[in-house]
Amino acid sequence: MRVINGVNNEQIGVMRLDEALRQARSMGLDLIEISPNAQPPVCRIVDFGKFRYDLAKQEKEKRHTAGKVKEVKFRVNIDEHDYLTKIRHAEEFLDKGNKVKIHLQFRGREMAHQELGMQVVKRVKEDLATMGHVDMEPKLVGKAIGMTLSPLPAAKRKRKFSKAGEVDVDNLPDDPEDGDDE
Missing domain, CATH: 3.10.20.80 (Translation initiation factor 3 (IF-3), N-terminal domain)
Incomplete structure (x- = not known):
């Protein structure tokens, strides 16, 4: 031997x-x-x-590391900064090879404007398109909208929002209220 x-x-x-x-x-x-x-x-x-x-x-x-499902919760009236933070977390989960469940909960009168919730979920879907593909399309279940994403193969993943917390300026919508008073 x-x-x-x-x-x-x-x-x-x-x-x-x-x-x-x-x-x-x-x-x-x-x-x-x-x-x-x-x-x-x-x-x-x-x-x-x-x-x-x-x-x-x-x-x-x-x-x-094998296939955990991570959940990211959103609200209809989510602030831009909170939205970007949650998107970064979702990207990180997908980058590590985990599935991500997007959950948007309606409260009270928000149910009257379900289209606003669908807009938020569709925006999430578009922002995470470079990191994962949709397993389950956005669907209203009770007072919540749910969607599931699976990671793309490692070679095809491309982060839209950087790891350091910086956001690609090219990918953000123009904001008329920049805060520049010059």
Whole structure:
């Protein structure tokens, strides 16, 4: 069998099982078979506890990032700054590979103007088009509008709103009230 020193990943060489076990015991470590189907089989001399810990850590990391659904809530009369903050969070979730559920809740008399809510959700859909595609189109359910987005493949994603909190000026609608009093 081929033996690899797991501490510094250097190849020790091809040896018999009893020789490999003796060498592992002399180092105070364990002999673990890594690739049984290879010719010759590959074994590594490592601390078994640390090896199991590393495997569990890798497994947990894989499970952790796989397809969670994150929810971002909006209101009909959302302020521009709040809207941009929520869009940045949604972009971040999509960038990490999570699905995003957009939820717009109506309160009281807002139900009389459902078209305003639909406008907000359609704006969200357009702003996140470079990061994800719509799984479930905007739909009114009770007193809320719901929509689900899935991330695009990593190579096709393009953030419209930067990570540092800066917004691309080219993509914003013109605001007549800039605050410039000059």
